[in-house]
Amino acid sequence: SYVLTQPPSVSVAPGKTARITCGGNNIGSKSVHWYQQKPGQAPVLVVYDDSARPSGTPERFSGSNSGNTATLTINRVEAGDEADYHCQVWERSSDHWVFGGGTKLPVL
Amino acid sequence: EVQLVESGGGLVQPGGSLRLSCAASGFTFSGYEMNWVRQAPGKGLEWVAYISTSGSISYHADSVKGRFTISRDNAKNSLSLQLSSLRAEDTAVYFCARGESSSGWFGYWGQGTLVSVSS
Numbered sequence: 001s002y003v004l005t006q007p008p009s010v011s012v013a014p015g016k017t018a019r020i021t022c023g024g025n026n027i028g029s030k031s032v033h034w035y036q037q038k039p040g041q042a043p044v045l046v047v048y049d050d051s052a053r054p055s056g057t058p059e060r061f062s063g064s065n066s067g068n069t070a071t072l073t074i075n076r077v078e079a080g081d082e083a084d085y086h087c088q089v090w091e092r093s094s095d096h097w098v099f100g101g102g103t104k105l106p107v108l
Numbered sequence: 109e110v111q112l113v114e115s116g117g118g119l120v121q122p123g124g125s126l127r128l129s130c131a132a133s134g135f136t137f138s139g140y141e142m143n144w145v146r147q148a149p150g151k152g153l154e155w156v157a158y159i160s161t162s163g164s165i166s167y168h169a170d171s172v173k174g175r176f177t178i179s180r181d182n183a184k185n186s187l188s189l190q191l192s193s194l195r196a197e198d199t200a201v202y203f204c205a206r207g208e209s210s211s212g213w214f215g216y217w218g219q220g221t222l223v224s225v226s227s
Contacts, residue, residue, distance in 0.1 A: 090212025097155035
């Protein structure tokens with residue numbers, strides 16, 4: 001089965017740039033989606049199809065995907081961005097959806 | 109406003125059964141594929157099951173295949189997940205989520221319902 005690998009935690013200071021990676025075999029050939037989840041809340045979609053933003057997602061959030069790594073980038077990080085971030089793909093060959101293990105983003 | 113509201117969670121003994129429901133409102137339910145996703149305490153998200161708009165096609169994660177069954181009632185705007193032969197490792201918050209496109213992203217999620225499996 002397809003595996004997505006995320007770092008458990010990425011620390012960032014306010015105003016700086018956070019980069020959260022999602023690794024998978026030839027993930028560049030798939031569409032990657034990213035969710036933000038704050039404690040006790042449901043996940044919220046922040047980026048879909050590698051780099052598209054739903055309405056409501058700040059332009060500070062961007063995504064990229066190439067080779068074996070997809071990346072969620074958050075520019076000018078704010079305290080309100082502190083959350084867990086999950087990447088996700090649809091594995092076409094098995095008709096299964098796969099999530100990464102999630103990355104905690106503490107804003108120091 | 110799109111709303112998804114889960115119910116039916118609770119404490120159940122190992123080997124027991126439970127039926128979760130997700131009430132949908134604010135959109136044409138029959139026009140959207142639906143999913144269940146779960147999250148064990150302190151862990152990441154795990155996709156559980158998918159169902160097509162008509163209900164004729166469904167997929168289940170290997171970890172629950174043969175034990176869980178997803179279904180829907182478009183006349184009642186309702187999604188269900190029947191859980192049986194429950195194990196301790198099925199303890200999690202279960203979310204229903206609306207599928208948005210062929211590329212597989214989930215645009216709307218409910219707040220979740222907690223299932224605890226323990227003796």
